Amino acid sequence: VSQPKAQRRAAAILLCAIAAAPVDIAGQDTREGIVAAEQAAKAARIAADAAAAAAAPARPPSTLRRAIDFGAKGMLDEPPGFFPFFESAYSGGGFTLGAGYRRFTGDRTNWAVIGLYSIRNYKRFEASLSSPGHAAGRLDVRGLAGWRDATQVRYNGLGIDSPPGKDVAFRMQQAYAGAELTVKPGRRFVVKTGAILEDFTLKDPMGGLTPLEDVHTAVTAPGLGVSPTYLHFGTSAAIDSRPAADYARRGGLYEISHHRYVDTGGTYGFDRLGARVVQHIPILRETWVISLRGQLQTSVDADDQVPYFLMPALGGGNTLRGYNTFRFRDRHSALASGEFRWIVNRMAFDMALFYDTGMVASRIDQLALRDFVSNVGVGARLHTPASTPLRVEVAWGGEGVHLIFGGSAAF
């Protein structure tokens, strides 16, 4: 037995011996005496504890404790040090693990690096410098640079009538660097603007899937064969009355956005307008919540060349949940969702029945309700007061049943 072990064992034996000793209340014919004897016995145990603690080397936290502490950091907004990171590398990547490291250089200013890796070999690495809370909390500044690799992004062609093939895909690698500003002129009014240099490289897919070039042409996949570099300017303005973006039972979001993609090669530049409305309607003091969403994305100029991989798309866990990710693509998209949510537990657990319907089209005047595709589903969400770390849903669309695991609210 090593010396420290022997010391610890001796201390433990002493401790138990003291604890096991009868509390001597001999001659105690008063209540005070009995209690005082009890307290004296506890004082002796405390002294023995202290002696044992002094003899024993300080024990580092257990692996389980450290794992719990590490996992809990994932619930924080900007945890310092190493932290788990629950996001997607890119839509359709499947189950993803991620982690990051953050260091503060000021009160709130910090730099962070994150890495994500998914079951489909999707990868994302990003370094960012955030400086929130300027101008009395009304201005946030963020700079970022990163790289992602989406190894097998499905492509079914253009339009709402595109066939539901499953094995045609492309691989998209994207390097990006830029800066974003978020301004909050009022409590509910949010303006965001940013400029990002985005360099795309398109390749053949991994996973034994059929390369796009084998099936499609530049007509059915505009921009096929090119790997453009964009200067992407984005601006949005929103009135946001939700208590939190990633979990809300009341309030709404009314947002318009404009994105300009300037192709450094000059061919594939385009402008896109977006509008998004989200409204949560609580019923009977949030016993139930009706959540509604409407979303429109439109490519502004009919003459602009929008490459296939940047076209508005529907399908997947955040849009048409009963269809594959990026199932439908075209120059314009419209989406509407409705959820009937019942609050099983106000602290942590919601259920929802939902309905999504949407359409893509090459011309905006072709977006007609009669052509919308739709799905229904049921979902369970584990949530915190401000976030939805786990969303599990089953959706039924026209192309089968889809199981969805998400790490954020659907909308």
Place this chain on the structure above:
Amino acid sequence: MRTRLRPIGVCGAVGVLLVTAVSGAGPRFLADDPVAREPERQSAAGATIRTIDPTVDLVVNLLAHPGDPDSNALAHNVNTIDEVPDSSWFTNRIVARPMTAQEIGRGPGAGTGPAAGTWTVLSPTSPGGAPGFIVRDTGNRQWSLAFDVKGYPEAATGAVAVASRILWAIGYWQEETHIVTVARDRLMLEPSSSITPPSGKARRMRQDDVDQILRQAHRGPDGSYRAVAVMTPPGRAVGTFRYYGTRQDDPNDVVPHEHRRELRALKVFGAWINLIDLDARHTLDTVITEGDRATIRHYLLIGSALGASAGGPVDFDAGWESLYQRPLARRRLLRLGFVFRPWQTVPYEEHPGLGRFEGHVFDPLTWRPRAPTAAFLSARADDTFWAARRVAAFTREMIEAAAAAGRYSSPEARKLLSDILIVRQGRITAAYLPAVNPLVDFALSADGRLAFRNAAVDASVVPAPPGGYQAAWATFDNATGQAVSIGTTTGPQGGAAPAALPATPGTFVRVEISAVGAAPPAWTMPVGAYFRRNASGWSLVGVERIR
């Protein structure tokens, strides 16, 4: 005679009963029974800061049901007459001694709040609560200033001021609490003022830090801010306490907290003032040194109370449901949420200064804190009766004095709050006082006249039993616990003692008193009162309410 008490288990904690002999072989009543003060003879000077993770505490309380699994055990810290002795946890005030409305309106401490002049900001208050500061006044006293949040003037500050006075009058440790008005130019900084920003690196506090915190606070029309100032408790802060188990480094803490009656009784007091934050985060332990003895004093801190929390009105279901109740969650899950509960429709008095508070639908029997504590779950009918008796002792004037301490600008708010508290008081007394045989204040005169009061009748909850009371008299052998009947009498006060009543000093008698005729069922279960004969007469040494 030697009496020995063995600890439970090899290294287990030992529970102490202040009420019964610790060994079956010992006498039932000891020489100093009933004790009026819990002995605390060991020094707790070695206690160190103990941090209880609030999330872990919440989850454990919600899911694990910690503490003694025997939820029907008599409280361990009551004395032989079924009362709670004074201690570092509790000081008997209302019921135990006459109190005035003025005294309750003034609350703990004799001061009038932070001294006039500038206040030095030492740090912000803890994140997660109301915006506020720790300040030092010109009298060198330290205060916690907590402001109302934007949009809800007077709600949180008023609730703390009112609830604190009520808890203090009941007997809990509270510190001086005052409503104050803070002008920005009264707040000064000093080199040691510190703040810990999101980076986690503490630094010297700046003026813009003060301004940023004030921006979260409700600003009055004159540019000032209303705050509740709570004096920092004396002594060395050593963390918080749980509502189960004992503090490992406090030698005087030998009663598991779930078996402390004053903590169990928060089931009733909490229901009255809607004190939904019953958890370790809302407690404070400080080491108090008096002379050569250091003890740990246990404070209750007020988070959400009445209808308000630090962030505004309490949730609609606050007090109606805990954060997690498995049967309810299961039913909601399977029925698409179609499970109806009173909070969904209760007409709250939504006065902006009061938050969500009401009394007419309030049911004390179903009231729940956010997370039920082990002490809450261990409360028995005698614990809730003990508490309800104290609630009943508050007169309208006392309640109005407590409400006035909230310094609500609207007289309607003050009146509304008083009215709601009185309605809730009535519901509590109606629920808990008749639930056991409610006889109290037993006395036996030297010439054998028995006297007692009926707490439920005194509170006008139930009429006196028309047939009076029956008293079964017996001599009691304190050494063996054997009782020998000496007769039964009946009358409005149980009648006069039988002629066989002994008169020898040192003898004991037991009188078991029950109601006769139409009365609540529990009243037919006799309450046992034990008297010891002294040279001057009989003194009460024991009360046995539930067997």
